[in-house]
Amino acid sequence: xxxxxxxxxxxxxxxxxxxxxxxxxxxxxxxxxxxxxxxxxxxxxxxxxxxxxxxxxxxxxxxxxxxxxxxxxxxxxxxxxxxxxxxxxxxxxxxxxxxxxxxxxxxxxxxxxxxxxxxxxxxxxxxxxxxxxxxxxxxxxxxxxxxxxxxxxxxxxxxxxxxxxxxxxxxxxxxxxxxxxxxxxxxxxxxxxxxxxxxxxxxxxxxxxxxxxxxxxxxxxxxxxxxxxxxxxxxxxxxxxxxxxxxxxxxxxxx
Numbered sequence: 378x379x380x381x382x383x384x385x386x387x388x389x390x391x392x393x394x395x396x397x398x399x400x401x402x403x404x405x406x407x408x409x410x411x412x413x414x415x416x417x418x419x420x421x422x423x424x425x426x427x428x429x430x431x432x433x434x435x436x437x438x439x440x441x442x443x444x445x446x447x448x449x450x451x452x453x454x455x456x457x458x459x460x461x462x463x464x465x466x467x468x469x470x471x472x473x474x475x476x477x478x479x480x481x482x483x484x485x486x487x488x489x490x491x492x493x494x495x496x497x498x499x500x501x502x503x504x505x506x507x508x509x510x511x512x513x514x515x516x517x518x519x520x521x522x523x524x525x526x527x528x529x530x531x532x533x534x535x536x537x538x539x540x541x542x543x544x545x546x547x548x549x550x551x552x553x554x555x556x557x558x559x560x561x562x563x564x565x566x567x568x569x570x571x572x573x574x575x576x577x578x579x580x581x582x583x584x585x586x587x588x589x590x591x592x593x594x595x596x597x598x599x600x601x602x603x604x605x606x607x608x609x610x611x612x613x614x615x616x617x618x619x620x621x622x623x624x625x626x627x628x629x630x631x632x
Contacts, residue, residue: 380443381543381575382408382431387440389426389598400426401437402598408544413570414577415586418595425548427595428579432546433461445543462491466537470549472529474521474536481517484508484536491540507535511565527558534565538574545569547578551585557619563588564612588612 389401401423408414418424429435430442433449442449445464452460466487474483484504488495495503508514511531521529530550537545547566551559559582567588570576578589586592587610594602 379410380407381410381445382406382577383441383443384430385441387427387430387437387442389423389430389435390438399598401430404440404598404600406593406600408575408577410543410575411570411573412575412577413566413588413590414593415589415591416577416579416593416595417581417583417586419581422595423598424579424595426598428546428548428577431544431577432465432467433457458490459492462487462540464543466540466542466545468530468533468537468545468547468550470552472521472526472533472553474529474532476521479518479520480508480513480524480532480535481505483521483532484539487536487540503539504535507539508532510538510569511535525558526554527561530554530558530562531565534562534569538569543575545574545576547576549579549581551580551582557616559585560612560615560619563610564616567612584610 384404384406387401387404388399391398391400404423404427416424416427426435430437433444436450444460447460449457449460475486481501481504484507485500488500488503505514505517508517511534513528513531513535516524516528521532524532550566551562554562563585566576566578570590576589580586587606587608589606590609591605592602593600
């Protein structure tokens with residue numbers, strides 16, 4: 378299976394003057410196409426720094442990072458920005474949608490910053506297709522304030538998909554959502570992964586990590602555990618359990 382990410386002996390040291398902080402210590406990691414990985418760890422474990430490195434948002438102090446065969450360390454700032462836009466999609470905990478633009482217009486945004494000029498018609502078509510993938514084609518003209526939290530996160534996922542990235546990076550994507558909505562969003566991620574999209578997700582929730590295929594645990598800047606998920610949760614099964622529990626609760630309330 379081909380590798381889309383190769384990290385070799387990645388070190389990240391923050392120099393705050395008197396103290397040097399070793400955020401990542403010699404991490405080597407290979408991610409194959411089609412994987413669905415959860416990165417976990419306590420605050421200060423290095424998982425966010427590792428995610429920023431994968432997202433080309435932060436340069437490592439030393440080590441090598443190959444993204445889709447490209448040596449990231451040799452790129453200047455403009456080339457890095459182009460690489461992020463073309464190869465990576467980002468989903469954040471806070472959705473980061475523009476309040477005064479529709480769902481469709483929010484999804485179109487990444488295409489405005491690419492090197493390749495895209496016609497207005499193509500932008501509309503691609504954005505609509507991305508919304509349809511996440512089940513929001515009928516909400517294209519809605520503003521974020523008219524959408525639920527789960528729907529807003531699905532718009533954010535569609536925005537991350539619209540440039541057809543090699544890797545989808547999700548940073549605590551269910552952190553602002555209730556349990557039922559979290560399962561719905563993980564169902565979207567599983568559907569995308571089943572279609573072949575590589576996903577790397579940071580989460581502190583063990584039950585969310587169980588929806589992924591591979592779990593990494595970080596501690597003190599190192600990967601201390603790297604395991605395949607043996608009993609992987611499936612979102613559609615968990616949703617049926619939630620709906621059954623809600624139905625039972627309603628029967629008890631009316632008894």
